[in-house]
Amino acid sequence: MNPSTLPQFLLRNALEFPGAPAMRKKDRGIWQEWSWAEYCDHVRAIALGLVRLGFKRGDKLAALSDNRPQLYAALLAAQAAGGVAVPLYQDAIARELSFVIEHADAKFVLAEDQEQVDKLLELKASLPKVEKVFYVDPKGLRHYADPILMPLEELGKSGQALAAERPELFEELVAAGRAQDIAVISYTSGTTGTPKGAMLSHANYLAAVSGVLEVERIERSDEILAYLPLAWIGESFFSLGLTLVVGLTVNCPERPETVLENLKEIGPQIVIAPPRIWENLISAVQVRMEDASWLKRSLYRALLPEGEEAARREMEKQPLSPGLRLRRALGEFLVFAPLRDRLGLRRARYAYTGGAPLGPEVFLFFRGIGLNLKQVYGQTETTGIGWVQRDGDVKLGTVGKPYPNVEMRVSEAGEVLSRGPAIFVGYYKNPEATAQTLRDGWLQTGDAAMLDPDGHLIVIDRVKDVTTLTDGAKFAPQFIENKLKFSPYVKEAVAVGQGRPCVVAMINIDMENVGKWAERRSIAYTTYADLAQKQTVYELIGREVERVNRDLPEATRIRKYVLLHKELDPDDNEVTRTRKVRRGFVASKYADIIDALYSEAPSVAVTTTITYQDGRQATLSTELAIRSAGAEFAATASA
Amino acid sequence: MTRSGPALLEIRSVSKHFGGVHALADVGFDVRAGEILSVIGPNGAGKTTLLNCISGVFHPEGGQIRLDGAEINGLRPSRVAAHGVARTFQNIALFRGMTVLDNLMLGRHLHMRNGVLSSLAYWGPARREEVAHRKVVEDIVDFLEIEAIRKQPVGSLPYGLQKRVELGRALASHPKVLLLDEPMGGTNHEEKEDMARFILDVNDEWRTTIVLIEHDMGVVMDISQRVVVLDLGRKIAEGSPADVRADSQVIKAYLGTKATR
Numbered sequence: 001m002n003p004s005t006l007p008q009f010l011l012r013n014a015l016e017f018p019g020a021p022a023m024r025k026k027d028r029g030i031w032q033e034w035s036w037a038e039y040c041d042h043v044r045a046i047a048l049g050l051v052r053l054g055f056k057r058g059d060k061l062a063a064l065s066d067n068r069p070q071l072y073a074a075l076l077a078a079q080a081a082g083g084v085a086v087p088l089y090q091d092a093i094a095r096e097l098s099f100v101i102e103h104a105d106a107k108f109v110l111a112e113d114q115e116q117v118d119k120l121l122e123l124k125a126s127l128p129k130v131e132k133v134f135y136v137d138p139k140g141l142r143h144y145a146d147p148i149l150m151p152l153e154e155l156g157k158s159g160q161a162l163a164a165e166r167p168e169l170f171e172e173l174v175a176a177g178r179a180q181d182i183a184v185i186s187y188t189s190g191t192t193g194t195p196k197g198a199m200l201s202h203a204n205y206l207a208a209v210s211g212v213l214e215v216e217r218i219e220r221s222d223e224i225l226a227y228l229p230l231a232w233i234g235e236s237f238f239s240l241g242l243t244l245v246v247g248l249t250v251n252c253p254e255r256p257e258t259v260l261e262n263l264k265e266i267g268p269q270i271v272i273a274p275p276r277i278w279e280n281l282i283s284a285v286q287v288r289m290e291d292a293s294w295l296k297r298s299l300y301r302a303l304l305p306e307g308e309e310a311a312r313r314e315m316e317k318q319p320l321s322p323g324l325r326l327r328r329a330l331g332e333f334l335v336f337a338p339l340r341d342r343l344g345l346r347r348a349r350y351a352y353t354g355g356a357p358l359g360p361e362v363f364l365f366f367r368g369i370g371l372n373l374k375q376v377y378g379q380t381e382t383t384g385i386g387w388v389q390r391d392g393d394v395k396l397g398t399v400g401k402p403y404p405n406v407e408m409r410v411s412e413a414g415e416v417l418s419r420g421p422a423i424f425v426g427y428y429k430n431p432e433a434t435a436q437t438l439r440d441g442w443l444q445t446g447d448a449a450m451l452d453p454d455g456h457l458i459v460i461d462r463v464k465d466v467t468t469l470t471d472g473a474k475f476a477p478q479f480i481e482n483k484l485k486f487s488p489y490v491k492e493a494v495a496v497g498q499g500r501p502c503v504v505a506m507i508n509i510d511m512e513n514v515g516k517w518a519e520r521r522s523i524a525y526t527t528y529a530d531l532a533q534k535q536t537v538y539e540l541i542g543r544e545v546e547r548v549n550r551d552l553p554e555a556t557r558i559r560k561y562v563l564l565h566k567e568l569d570p571d572d573n574e575v576t577r578t579r580k581v582r583r584g585f586v587a588s589k590y591a592d593i594i595d596a597l598y599s600e601a602p603s604v605a606v607t608t609t610i611t612y613q614d615g616r617q618a619t620l621s622t623e624l625a626i627r628s629a630g631a632e633f634a635a636t637a638s639a
Numbered sequence: 640m641t642r643s644g645p646a647l648l649e650i651r652s653v654s655k656h657f658g659g660v661h662a663l664a665d666v667g668f669d670v671r672a673g674e675i676l677s678v679i680g681p682n683g684a685g686k687t688t689l690l691n692c693i694s695g696v697f698h699p700e701g702g703q704i705r706l707d708g709a710e711i712n713g714l715r716p717s718r719v720a721a722h723g724v725a726r727t728f729q730n731i732a733l734f735r736g737m738t739v740l741d742n743l744m745l746g747r748h749l750h751m752r753n754g755v756l757s758s759l760a761y762w763g764p765a766r767r768e769e770v771a772h773r774k775v776v777e778d779i780v781d782f783l784e785i786e787a788i789r790k791q792p793v794g795s796l797p798y799g800l801q802k803r804v805e806l807g808r809a810l811a812s813h814p815k816v817l818l819l820d821e822p823m824g825g826t827n828h829e830e831k832e833d834m835a836r837f838i839l840d841v842n843d844e845w846r847t848t849i850v851l852i853e854h855d856m857g858v859v860m861d862i863s864q865r866v867v868v869l870d871l872g873r874k875i876a877e878g879s880p881a882d883v884r885a886d887s888q889v890i891k892a893y894l895g896t897k898a899t900r
Contacts, residue, residue, distance in 0.1 A: 027781070028774065028778065028780075028781060029773075029777050029780070029786075029789065030777075139782070140836070140839075140840050140843065140844075140845065141842060142843055142844070143843065254786045254787075254789055255784065255786045257786070257787035260788050261787070393691075534664045584662035
């Protein structure tokens with residue numbers, strides 16, 4: 001029988017290549033490995049343990065953990081027992097968690113460690129449906145007496161006992177699974193309103209995987225590093241879906257802070273990262289180059305533009321002159337290959353960016369150093385896939401073409417619609433939202449886009465975010481923001497202009513890089529707010545704003561900007577867990593600042609309430625300076 | 640949650656003076672196995688002197704200090720350490736140019752059996768021993784969540800992290816008694832909370848008996864089972880955090896006599 005659910009693929013892998021590596025996690029400084037047979041044994045033990053506790057077909061297991069083999073085993077175990085996996089964002093705060101766990105009707109919850117257990121115990125009263133909380137890491141939990149808690153190991157032991165009594169049970173349970181069963185409920189953070197639980201069936205995952213396999217060459221010996229939250233569809237597509245179907249090896253980093261180091265150690269063939277990570281990598285390179293020796297820095301500065309120029313010409317399908325070829329080859333030898341190696345990207349056959357648009361400069365940088373970076377575009381509701389740039393046909397500023405098994409079109413209103421076997425089943429317990437999003441089988445993505453003459457899709461922004469100035473000029477805030485964020489000194493930016501005469505921007509400086517920049521110039525600072533309000537920092541960011549303005553049409557240039565006193569934070573509802581700006585909320589929260597930006601005021605006073613990790617709140621008050629873009633330039637020009 | 644047992648460390652009428660100054664006068668109390676005991680007191684009360692007497696840096700002129708029944712006063716610091724006492728310092732004693740890992744491995748030095756000669760031959764027993772020690776150290780790295788800085792030189796780390804590494808260095812010798820001299824001094828709010836959690840976890844996970852000197856009263860009252868209060872070299876109170884807080888002598892020592900009027 002052909003496997004048609006993810007656990008059925010697990011059984012197949014354990015049977016066909018039992019000794020091959022399935023999972024690795026760095027622990028005690030050493031990469032510890034599970035073979036497919038071991039992976040399957042763990043899943044069997046947990047699945048039967050769940051059955052013993054009364055887990056039935058259709059029941060839900062929510063999970064709150066960093067990527068680690070036990071997390072994958074528990075999610076697959078729930079699916080093996082006919083249930084549904086509900087991965088949660090591990091940095092979610094109490095309020096969000098209680099909504100999602102309660103809404104998902106989770107019967108059991110997996111918690112990684114004491115920190116997550118504490119969050120759940122605090123919410124216990126609001127989670128009457130949760131019967132047990134399993135934990136992976138017992139550190140600090142020895143004296144917790146709450147009967148709702150149970151070590152995952154104990155659950156596994158109980159499952160092993162059941163396996164000994166009824167050796168066929170696990171295989172029977174897995175065989176009973178159907179492709180149409182719901183595999184995962186993926187809660188989309190959404191830039192508006194409460195989260196919605198997108199139900200994805202096993203068939204959705206398999207369709208998404210087969211779409212990708214028609215386009216890309218992915219092999220069983222390939223490795224990936226799984227470091228993004230499994231609650232994000234991109235990660236669950238790769239490290240659950242693709243991995244099980246193809247038989248790849250998933251590597252889990254030692255800790256979230258060691259991801260870059262672990263990336264270098266593993267050198268994965270397939271790399272998937274949201275723009276934030278690519279931007280971080282570029283910032284790290286730029287900062288390191290600032291501190292590098294004169295020779296290294298000069299080579300980097302001389303050869304990087306050559307690599308970028310070659311990449312640009314290739315993307316525009318223009319011929320490369322022999323001289324440029326030579327200079328790129330030299331760059332590859334002296335700079336690019338060592339740099340890719342440094343970053344752990346040397347073996348990467350495919351590198352993907354998705355989840356949000358990536359600035360063209362960042363994109364060009366990575367293609368310039370010889371990385372096959374490609375844009376993918378999809379939604380949670382399309383199991384993460386949809387459109388991808390094809391090898392040898394990568395066009396800057398587009399997201400490529402649809403996968404072969406996805407039907408796509410752009411509506412008259414300019415919205416991307418898609419249809420096909422990877423489109424989700426619907427939102428859990430939310431038929432209204434489902435009806436709004438799925439019309440005649442077509443998914444209304446809510447993204448404004450257009451097709452270029454070659455059939456490549458250009459995504460502009462969310463349909464509702466495309467902004468019109470009073471003079472009728474239209475612009476996509478995200479486009480301007482991404483240009484700003486290309487600077488290593490800008491962490492986040494919000495461009496505003498709806499119903500206003502011009503564009504203004506609120507900017508978050510990047511504490512780490514601006515901090516280093518300030519240290520090199522012996523500028524003393526205390527806090528984030530203090531650093532952001534330094535005159536010199538305003539000048540630094542002012543130059544970045546001018547750089548961005550040079551590439552923008554006159555009508556939609558940034559006229560004024562302000563450096564915010566705090567970072568936009570998902571805990572304050574300002575950005576989603578995947579770091580997308582919640583525009584409506586930010587606009588109302590910072591209405592005072594925005595009004596000041598459109599006035600003649602030289603500064604604006606703000607008091608903000610910030611929420612700490614543990615839910616406590618504190619108020620900060622600061623005076624924020626407001627600057628006109630190009631003010632310094634104008635002043636010197638008129639002098 | 641009293642998990643403490645019989646007296647592990649007995650301090651009996653210990654006195655120490657420098658010239659005419661009585662740094663410690665007739666101080667005595669028991670530290671029970673498995674407890675977290677805090678020693679508090681105003682500046683100059685003799686807290687660090689007491690820690691120095693226990694760890695063998697100073698030798699008290701009078702009194703006895705016994706660990707597990709064995710007399711340890713008068714021993715050199717290295718001998719005291721061999722009896723199972725480890726400590727951290729107010730102003731961090733680590734090798735700044737060496738990596739975190741190397742500093743922690745040094746903390747295992749006490750348990751290293753191979754001499755210079757066998758260590759020169761990398762293979763064989765010396766290597767096996769190295770691997771075993773590395774495992775202990777990696778457990779500590781995992782415990783203190785410092786994986787990401789394993790290979791960084793200590794000197795390049797923020798202060799709060801250095802404090803954590805120093806705790807790790809002390810833990811590496813698997814002590815029976817851990818003396819912590821202001822482990823939260825100079826750290827920010829978040830680092831304090833982390834450190835408090837680590838101290839509780841150490842006590843919990845390894846049953847390590849802990850003697851803590853700390854200025855932050857909030858932390859002391861939260862995490863210690865018992866508190867000893869010193870003032871001008873004398874013990875003025877001993878008991879549970881609640882008892883000590885209510886003690887009139889303690890209030891007087893901290894707030895001055897006029898505050899009681």
